Amino acid sequence: MQFTKGNKPVMSTLMHQGRAAYAFFERNWNLTKRYWAWEIVWLIYNIANALTVTFIAKLAGETDPVKENYYILVLLIGTSVWSYLSVTFEGVTDVINIERWEGTIEHTFMAPISRFTHLIGSCWYAIAHGLLFSVLQLLIVGAFFHLDLGHANYLSALFILLVGSISFIGFGIASSVLPLLFTEKGSQMSFIIRAVLLLFSGVYYPIDVLPVWMQKVAIFSPATYVLEGLRNAIINGSPIWSPQILNNTWPLILAGAISIPLGIYIFGVAERYSKRTGRLKRNG
Template sequence: MIALPAKAVRMHARAAYAFVERNFNLVRRYWGWELVWLVYSIANALAITYIGAGMQHISGAVVDTNYLVLYLLVGSLVWGYLDIVFHSISETIAWERWEGTIEYTFMAPVSRLTHLVGQTLFSLVYGLLFTSVVFGVVALFFRLDIQGANLLGALAVGAAGSLSFIGFGIVAAVLPLLFPEKGSQMTHVVEAVLLLVSGVYYPVSVLPSWMQRVAAISPATYALEGIRLAILAQSTWGALFPYMLRLVVMGFVTIPLGVWVFGLAERYAKRTGRLKRSG
């Protein structure tokens, strides 16, 4: 293993932090949009969770309302968080194209890995803060009974899920690099498919078998199942381990794969002049 000199590590750390600081500055400057997005996310989480609260009235059957409310709330929050991570990373290129800074960033003496690490750090911190605020507000509306839940286990599964979503985000970030006009919309299609098949608001088992096969390659499927087991079934670490292992393996495969594919796409964009085209 090649050891990086301390000076080089500091340079990479500063460059990675450049993306974190820049993105938080942008969040601050676009505070109006952030507020709109926050209100929308809270309303969305509440609307979905109220389906659980109202199910007994809708169906006329006796249901475990607390279980249903928690089931839907976990789906809403976990998906919200993973979607922020995915979106922040997959929009790395689209964002720079929109602002007109892509050539400046690509000309800077920063490795693409450092660039993606910076963007990923921001997405994790921002995703956690945003999701915490949504949870804090939504929790005020329901009497949530989470006694006995393995909360640390749920957080560990969430962390492993983040890892795998980072890899998926990096792979998806290639699309706006290859397709300046339509790449950003393509990443939304990927998000939509993941939302549909990953069992965010219903068990994967209710899906047609071909969709279940797609669900098997979505990291969100395992993240949601693992977190629901930890919170709703109060499962032990041993029961959660297979989920975490699968998510970590997915991350270890998709992150290097994503960085490699991104490198190929960057070379293609530089060969064909696609960096400068605005989408």
């Protein structure tokens, strides 16, 4: 028996939306291939930036090999999450920006698909792109140091990163309204969101060193739990079922459950405002 919604089978609707989401995934992949040189430039920039930060740890722990290994891993994980968040956010905001400038965004908004399908399709590609990008950076930067990874639990690291990605989707969708509203510098304005997010989350340091009021804000940042979970998985080798991983998992699930609907709602408000004020026609 097939459930129906009006005259249209529910299963058929789900398949249609699934194919549409994949279409956005494939389109964004084609855009990445179109600008492949930029991908190389961005990768080199992030590797150079990560090395600049990570060599500080080598200096700080040069008298103690154990501390040196710990410091390097802490900063290496921090730079990798920074790159992952940057690539993920840009994967969403850049697509909106490109469509604005090429004059195709109105056609996308008129397509017979839900905004949820449109945005989730773009976000999943951004996540896949960010994961690949960050793993490459992690491997290349890690090759510069003699790291002891004998205790690392890669399954837990992958698990916490994937769960964290769900919570990042909502923030990515919310930040994508900036290039929708501000053509010239909207994409660059999204930098401040991830920068503030990581500042409060202890990207290069434990949040214990932050002022008390900043520590309270850090509780609401999903990046806090991603960073803590990754460091427990890679440095301490914590398994998925351990408290160190599970205690960082449920806040990420909760953040995703709140941020995704909220992000889509914010995008819908911005879309209606852009249509009403004629901002979508600003291109070239």
